[in-house]
Amino acid sequence: MADVDNTFTSSKLINISQCHSSYGKNNQLAKPKLDRWKDLNNAIIDWMNNDAIEETSVRIAEQNNFQFYDKIQKAILSDLFSRFRTIYPKRDIEFNHDFPIKEINKEINGEEYALTTYFTYEFIDQGSSEFIKLKTAFDPEPELLDRAIISKLKAENEDFYTASIEREDLEEIELVDNPDEIINQHFDILENFLNNRQARNQGELCSRGCDMASRCGQFPLINIDKLTNRIREVKISKTNTVKLQNCERRAAWNVQYGIPREDYIEYESESSGTKFHKYSQEMLVNNNNFTSDEDIERFNKISENEEVITREKLFSKYRELIEKLKPYSNLSITKSEFNLGFTIVADGRGLKNGEVVDKKVASVFMGRADLVGRADGTPIIIELKTRPELPEDFLEAQLYALGASKLLSVNEIKILHIYLPDEDSSIKERIFSESELVEAEKKYESLAIKSASWVPFNALSPAYNIGDWCEFCEFKSTCLENR
Ligand code: SF4
Ligand code: SF4
Numbered sequence: 285m286a287d288v289d290n291t292f293t294s295s296k297l298i299n300i301s302q303c304h305s306s307y308g309k310n311n312q313l314a315k316p317k318l319d320r321w322k323d324l325n326n327a328i329i330d331w332m333n334n335d336a337i338e339e340t341s342v343r344i345a346e347q348n349n350f351q352f353y354d355k356i357q358k359a360i361l362s363d364l365f366s367r368f369r370t371i372y373p374k375r376d377i378e379f380n381h382d383f384p385i386k387e388i389n390k391e392i393n394g395e396e397y398a399l400t401t402y403f404t405y406e407f408i409d410q411g412s413s414e415f416i417k418l419k420t421a422f423d424p425e426p427e428l429l430d431r432a433i434i435s436k437l438k439a440e441n442e443d444f445y446t447a448s449i450e451r452e453d454l455e456e457i458e459l460v461d462n463p464d465e466i467i468n469q470h471f472d473i474l475e476n477f478l479n480n481r482q483a484r485n486q487g488e489l490c491s492r493g494c495d496m497a498s499r500c501g502q503f504p505l506i507n508i509d510k511l512t513n514r515i516r517e518v519k520i521s522k523t524n525t526v527k528l529q530n531c532e533r534r535a536a537w538n539v540q541y542g543i544p545r546e547d548y549i550e551y552e553s554e555s556s557g558t559k560f561h562k563y564s565q566e567m568l569v570n571n572n573n574f575t576s577d578e579d580i581e582r583f584n585k586i587s588e589n590e591e592v593i594t595r596e597k598l599f600s601k602y603r604e605l606i607e608k609l610k611p612y613s614n615l616s617i618t619k620s621e622f623n624l625g626f627t628i629v630a631d632g633r634g635l636k637n638g639e640v641v642d643k644k645v646a647s648v649f650m651g652r653a654d655l656v657g658r659a660d661g662t663p664i665i666i667e668l669k670t671r672p673e674l675p676e677d678f679l680e681a682q683l684y685a686l687g688a689s690k691l692l693s694v695n696e697i698k699i700l701h702i703y704l705p706d707e708d709s710s711i712k713e714r715i716f717s718e719s720e721l722v723e724a725e726k727k728y729e730s731l732a733i734k735s736a737s738w739v740p741f742n743a744l745s746p747a748y749n750i751g752d753w754c755e756f757c758e759f760k761s762t763c764l765e766n767r
Pocket of ligand 1: 304306307484489490494495497498502
């Protein structure tokens with residue numbers, strides 16, 4: 285059997301396939317949904333194992349496991365718990381809650397490794413087993429690798445289900461026809477990783493699911509030499525940084541507490557702004573000929589599947605963009621959607637043995653720049669906006685400038701905002717030298733003090749600040765009910 289360190293789940297492998305450096309030891313990064321999931325699981329176990337009448341066993345389970353949360357999170361947990369009880373009413377059968385697994389082993393480089401799928405529960409009744417994966421996400425589908433392992437190892441007397449709490453449904457896990465092929469593909473990902481563990485490949489994962497952002501070097505440490513596991517961590521996207529400036533509660537509910545948004549949209553069609561970014565990035569990266577008429581015409585080719593009106597509009601914006609870029613001599617754009625940011629530590633609050641204590645907190649501020657490269661040898665970051673200028677664009681410029689200066693160890697960065705609304709295009713150039721970088725650091729230190737002060741488990745601890753921004757707030761009703 286493989287050692288626990290040599291055991292890989294589908295989610296670990298999905299992350300590794302995007303960036304090897306994303307694999308790392310546990311740290312104290314805020315993961316509210318995971319914390320709540322653990323307490324929900326504990327409540328389910330308490331309830332299952334309590335022979336008292338339903339009402340009493342539910343009350344005791346909630347008391348034992350939800351009492352430390354604020355009332356918003358308590359309500360979320362109680363709702364999830366009640367949904368589970370509807371999906372899977374208590375039955376008097378054998379109950380295994382020690383995370384039963386199914387796994388496939390393989391020797392790589394002389395060591396034993398395992399691809400593993402975990403279940404939250406196994407219910408055993410008269411020699412037959414039901415394995416249950418407890419999922420609270422909107423998309424509860426198990427990953428392909430999990431389905432492949434189950435398909436390969438399923439015995440006659442075993443059934444596999446997902447308890448999807450959002451959908452309030454118990455769904456049988458679909459088997460696959462080609463489990464060996466899928467399993468081998470995943471062992472290839474693993475082998476590739478084992479042969480080059482440190483490879484860093486910034487991308488979409490940085491902001492989405494990676495726990496290693498403060499440690500991998502992509503978001504350098506600003507005011508501390510080394511992070512320890514005693515430092516609590518919070519990851520703050522560019523959008524949430526802007527929110528943090530206006531209303532701490534709004535930012536905190538997004539980044540630290542994972543309070544459900546009231547504007548949840550499952551699918552949104554690609555906007556013309558997104559299309560403009562996509563095509564412009566495709567045109568400009570690693571293209572030293574972008575000012576030539578011939579090359580500009582290529583835009584029509586790559587956007588040929590768009591409707592005529594959309595294509596004409598996009599093309600006219602692209603021509604304006606090129607006009608704005610023409611004065612920059614020796615401009616070479618090398619990357620798009622490039623993650624930039626940094627990690628700042630501030631004195632704040634954390635938990636020790638259930639008590640709120642003083643604790644250092646690392647805030648990882650990050651954003652994805654549209655285009656990066658060099659102009660006359662100086663690093664340049666270009667942001668394309670299909671809207672007019674907003675005051676918050678300065679905060680974004682500070683984020684990218686400070687992040688890039690630390691990442692590249694340089695003291696001068698140029699930031700261009702190119703505004704291409706339907707009327708009146710314009711360009712704003714900002715040069716960040718030493719004094720501007722110091723100013724940016726101070727600004728972000730003041731923001732990090734705010735994010736460090738949020739008490740884990742208490743979503744009502746961050747201060748709210750009512751203003752014009754409330755109109756577009758994703759927590760409008762929940763906030764109103766809790767002032
Ligand atoms: S933050 Fe990004 S670059 Fe760093 S380890 Fe994670 S995915 Fe890789
Ligand atoms: S409604 Fe206003 S005060 Fe409340 S969280 Fe949203 S932005 Fe803040």
